[in-house]
Amino acid sequence: xxxxxxxxxxxxxxVGFKDIFGYEKTxxxxxxxxxxxxxxxxxxxxxxxxxxHGHHAYNVTREHPWGLLLAAYIFFVVSSTGLCIIGxxxxxxxxxxxxxxxxxxxxxxxxxxxxxxxxxxxEIGHPVTMVIYxxxxxxxxxxIWWMGTLYGLYLTFMIIEFVFLLKGDAKFxxxxxxxxxxxxxxxxxxxxxxxxxxxxxxISNGVYFPMYFILTAFITGVFIAYLFxxxxxxxxxxxxxxxxxxxxxxxxxxxLSFLAFFMTWKMLTDLYxxxxxxxxxxxxxxxxxxxxAEVILVIVIPLLVLLKDMGRSHVAMFYASFSGMAGIAFMRxxxxxxxxxxxxxxxxxxxxxxxxxxxxxxxxxxEWMISLGGIGLCITLYYLGTKFFNLxxxxxxxxxxx
Amino acid sequence: xxxxxxxxxxKNCIDCKACESACKEENGVLLGADKHRIWVGTKEVEGExxxxxxSSSGFVPSQCQHCEAAPCQEVCxxxxxxxxxxxxxxxxxxxxxxxxxxxNACPYDARYVDDRTMTVDKxxxxxxxxxxxxxxxxxCQNTCPTKVRTFGDLDDPYSEISELLRRRDHYSLKAxxxxxxxxxxxx
Ligand code: SF4
Ligand code: SF4
Numbered sequence: 199x200x201x202x203x204x205x206x207x208x209x210x211x212x213v214g215f216k217d218i219f220g221y222e223k224t225x226x227x228x229x230x231x232x233x234x235x236x237x238x239x240x241x242x243x244x245x246x247x248x249x250x251h252g253h254h255a256y257n258v259t260r261e262h263p264w265g266l267l268l269a270a271y272i273f274f275v276v277s278s279t280g281l282c283i284i285g286x287x288x289x290x291x292x293x294x295x296x297x298x299x300x301x302x303x304x305x306x307x308x309x310x311x312x313x314x315x316x317x318x319x320x321e322i323g324h325p326v327t328m329v330i331y332x333x334x335x336x337x338x339x340x341x342i343w344w345m346g347t348l349y350g351l352y353l354t355f356m357i358i359e360f361v362f363l364l365k366g367d368a369k370f371x372x373x374x375x376x377x378x379x380x381x382x383x384x385x386x387x388x389x390x391x392x393x394x395x396x397x398x399x400x401i402s403n404g405v406y407f408p409m410y411f412i413l414t415a416f417i418t419g420v421f422i423a424y425l426f427x428x429x430x431x432x433x434x435x436x437x438x439x440x441x442x443x444x445x446x447x448x449x450x451x452x453x454l455s456f457l458a459f460f461m462t463w464k465m466l467t468d469l470y471x472x473x474x475x476x477x478x479x480x481x482x483x484x485x486x487x488x489x490x491a492e493v494i495l496v497i498v499i500p501l502l503v504l505l506k507d508m509g510r511s512h513v514a515m516f517y518a519s520f521s522g523m524a525g526i527a528f529m530r531x532x533x534x535x536x537x538x539x540x541x542x543x544x545x546x547x548x549x550x551x552x553x554x555x556x557x558x559x560x561x562x563x564x565e566w567m568i569s570l571g572g573i574g575l576c577i578t579l580y581y582l583g584t585k586f587f588n589l590x591x592x593x594x595x596x597x598x599x600x
Numbered sequence: 601x602x603x604x605x606x607x608x609x610x611k612n613c614i615d616c617k618a619c620e621s622a623c624k625e626e627n628g629v630l631l632g633a634d635k636h637r638i639w640v641g642t643k644e645v646e647g648e649x650x651x652x653x654x655s656s657s658g659f660v661p662s663q664c665q666h667c668e669a670a671p672c673q674e675v676c677x678x679x680x681x682x683x684x685x686x687x688x689x690x691x692x693x694x695x696x697x698x699x700x701x702x703x704n705a706c707p708y709d710a711r712y713v714d715d716r717t718m719t720v721d722k723x724x725x726x727x728x729x730x731x732x733x734x735x736x737x738x739x740c741q742n743t744c745p746t747k748v749r750t751f752g753d754l755d756d757p758y759s760e761i762s763e764l765l766r767r768r769d770h771y772s773l774k775a776x777x778x779x780x781x782x783x784x785x786x787x
Contacts, residue, residue, distance in 0.1 A: 252718060253698070253713070253718055254715075258700075259634065260634045260703065260709075260711075260712045260713065261709070263700035263703045263704060263713075264700065264704065322697050322698060322699055323696075323697060323698020323699075323718050323719065324696070324697045324698055324718070324719075325697070327678070327694070327695065327696070327697050328677075328678065328697040328699075331678035331679070331680070331695045331697070332677065332678060335678055335679040335680075335695060336677075336678075336679070337675070337676045337677045337678055337679045339674045339675070340674065340675050340676055340677040340701070341675065342675065342677040342699055342701050343677035343678075346677065392701070395674075395675065395705070396704055396705055397671055397705075397707065397777050397778075398671060398704070398705060398706065398707035398777065399704070537704070538704065541709075542706075542707060542708070542709040543709070544641065544662050544708050544709040544710075544773070545641025545642075545643065545660040545662055
């Protein structure tokens with residue numbers, strides 16, 4: 199089969215302009231539409247500010263060079279890895295119950311990573327240079343190099359897997375899915391290593407982040423799975439979906455408990471012995487409201503909802519997943535901020551008359567707009583996907599029609 | 601080829617900031633508190649009033665340490681940060697993508713963003729200016745009125761710096777991180 203024939207054989211719905219806007223005009227849908235357009239406009243405005251002022255549009259400084267955009271990028275790629283894991287449960291590992299979400303999750307993983315790339319494009323000072331010299335003079339000891347390169351590869355595999363899923367070719371979808379999953383996990387742990395490799399920052403240094411990133415990706419994937427299913431079935435879940443969600447809920451109980459365990463030990467090791475540059479930063483983190491927002495939104499609220507009846511309150515979990523995702527956003531922000539919060543100082547006790555303090559950072563308007571705009575991109579791409587492709591499992595789709 | 605380093609007789613420093621000005625002038629570093637390749641640190645006076653230890657206060661010049669195992673070089677995704685033939689840690693502005701990973705990885709807070717090129721910059725021992733013209737000093741060394749700084753080839757046993765390091769006790773900053781700085785503080 200020639201490439202042309204292959205491409206032509208991918209099932210795509212014929213969609214016109216009318217179909218795209220031809221959705222039910224319920225108040226909820228209308229609000230969502232306005233919100234999405236608002237977010238997209240924000241993205242455009244943020245990019246405009248960036249084009250006008252360059253990096254000066256951002257509030258990053260010499261001491262706090264990583265800002266909200268990096269947190270947003272991490273947020274999106276974590277979501278992508280998480281969705282890839284969820285998607286793989288069915289079509290790579292063959293757990294039948296999860297097959298009905300595979301296609302949707304894999305498509306979601308493509309959408310979220312594209313949005314992540316769109317955000318990071320405006321964070322990196324010279325994206326074109328990056329593409330050229332990533333290839334010509336690769337920094338093989340750099341976690342950023344591996345993360346970027348592997349994510350590029352991962353995206354390719356996800357797209358191929360998705361195409362095979364659309365074509366109903368389970369075998370090839372499985373192969374590409376498996377390789378894509380492995381590359382995705384490698385990429386994602388490298389993203390953790392970007393922080394873990396910072397010998398200069400004892401608070402982040404070590405093996406914790408590479409592993410924690412995989413764990414929190416899985417958790418994020420489960421939250422998004424609830425959101426996808428909630429919107430797809432308008433909270434009236436068919437039996438099969440209910441069964442899957444209950445199972446996912448049980449997995450999530452395990453994952454969240456594990457996360458709590460992980461975080462507790464991380465904090466205890468950080469505090470223990472009062473090691474300079476680590477214990478003081480840990481104290482600072484414990485005293486920051488963003489840390490507690492993360493704990494309450496990601497762990498406490500969802501876990502309470504899940505534990506109430508072992509994951510059977512699907513509608514409640516749908517709402518708790520919003521809490522979870524908001525918490526994950528805090529989690530990413532905290533990660534980048536906490537890494538840089540302690541000045542390295544280097545004898546500049548008075549850095550040009552400023553007394554030494556914790557390093558402050560608050561995102562600029564452009565940073566907010568591009569980051570939130572990324573969410574708009576996500577929603578838009580996902581919505582278009584639901585129109586152009588059949589994201590339901592084929593059987594489930596038949597069931598739905600009947 | 602040389603292996604350049606610098607010895608700092610920091611107790612002689614009088615905080616006149618001549619080195620900072622000379623560096624900015626020589627290398628065209630932009631003005632502004634956040635843009636500096638070298639700086640003079642101020643050590644706080646220790647003790648509680650009135651029991652202050654006058655001798656504890658002091659001035660400590662610092663800059664890129666030209667680490668032999670430079671974390672900034674290790675983390676750079678495009679090899680924009682590299683060791684030149686003289687062991688000087690340099691940034692190739694054409695390759696730098698401004699990911700700022702090196703700024704986070706440098707334990708010495710030695711890097712900043714140059715607003716003109718929007719790439720990362722730092723001390724390069726005047727490699728683009730003086731050394732390129734065949735001179736063998738740096739601007740900061742040349743200007744220091746109390747001769748705090750001695751720049752030279754560590755591989756040459758007869759160089760002034762080798763002589764100094766043989767004769768005087770010295771330490772390097774954050775040595776426990778294993779970055780092997782080539783800036784030596786004479787005690
Ligand atoms: S002091 Fe910092 S910038 Fe200079 S070589 Fe070492 S790590 Fe790199
Ligand atoms: S900011 Fe430039 S020099 Fe620094 S790590 Fe990134 S590409 Fe390399």
